[in-house]
Amino acid sequence: MEVTREDVERAATLIAGRVRRTPLYEAAPGLLLKLEGHQHAGSFKTRGAFNRILSAGRLPDAGIIAASGGNHGVAVAYAARALGVRAEIFVPEVCAPVKVAGLRALDAQVTQTGAIFAEAYEASAKRAAETGALEVHAYDQPEVVAGQGTVGLEILEQAREAGGVDTILVAVGGGGLVGGIVAAVAGTVKVVAVEPERIPTLHEALARGGGPVQVEVSGVAADALGASKIGRIGLGIVREAGVRAVLVGDDAIVRARAELWRDHRIAAEHAGAAALAALRSGAYVPDPGERVAVLICGANTDPSTLG
The missing domain is CATH 3.40.50.1100 (Rossmann fold)
Incomplete structure (x- = not known):
């Protein structure tokens, strides 16, 4: 892997005190929500x-x-x-x-x-x-990918105290977040990548078996997940680890975002709700007893649109 767990651990040391350790809480039996919208500047990107x-x-x-x-x-x-x-x-x-x-x-x-x-x-x-x-590239620099991966280390540490975790669901735009998390947790828990049907950058690259491919960008999550090509670094990490990519429709994203606000009072942008949409739409179906952590990756949204 171009970015390794050691790189992520070094990043965690370097940025300690600059970023928040965001909450992980059990929203329902076996469902953990990692609230990266509580991060400085409203997303994991910090x-x-x-x-x-x-x-x-x-x-x-x-x-x-x-x-x-x-x-x-x-x-x-x-x-x-x-x-x-x-x-x-x-x-x-x-x-x-x-x-x-x-x-x-x-x-x-x-x-x-x-x-x-x-x-x-x-x-x-x-x-x-x-x-x-x-x-400072949005997703395709090793230091950026390693920094994003620190959220994966936190999930492992926090979930250990909460009863463990088997799977992490992660929304994908340019691939820096999913690549960093896979580098951080490879060999310990499964990671599932979640993309909007209308921006399938990772899905298309994996299906074709080559490098990043150009896709059309549209849909409700385009402002945050709107990379027209998956990043080279994230794609390499995901492919090497055999990560599965699933697709979700805009309607499912909208419903998941509404659920987060209605049932948990979590303000999420559409991209932030995409990983939960995979569960709610059936794009990803956990096995009985499987403990799933869903990364709510961003909260930079207009509060007047929440409900």
Whole structure:
């Protein structure tokens, strides 16, 4: 694996004190919810942002630059402000207004350009080449993947105290989160990757047996899971570990998000509810007695849309 458990453990040490140990609680018998929406900046992305920036050592005068569907940018902006450096963030036009507002509240310079993440990324890479700013990729850098994997270590530790866990369900966009978690927990618990039917980047790459493939991006979770290609690092880790990828429809995601708010008062964005949607729709059916941890990966949403 390009990113190993040792890399994740080093990341956990490096970012300790910078990120929150988010709650894991048993919502129903055998169902554990990992609430990464409680993380600084509202998503797991803060873990990878801090690990990438802190691993770089001395930062350039131009600061930090990133492209994002929204959550990664907010996380990078949060980390940059905490570390006292400048952040420039590029987001696509589909970026949720609440995330754009969050970026500006964190003093980031925001450029909204392109219809999808890939176009915003192209613009950010060009700008980074001009300025010399440190690039913090949304999902396809080893330090970012290792940082995201620290949530997997937490799930293992917390679940041990709660009666154990057999399977972790993880939503997939660019693959940094699932890759990091697989690196962290490989050989101990099963990981199942969950993607929207309308953005099947991992599913298509695994089905074709080669590298990342281009897919169309649309649907309710496109602002957060809208990578048009799976990342090379995450794909390699997932393929080596034999991870299964399942698909969920937009209707199932919407229902799962509504359930989280109605039954648990958990505010989740659509991407944050995708992993639960796999359970509720039957895309993943646990065996009798199987204990499943569902990662609620983000909470950057407009509260007025919750119900």
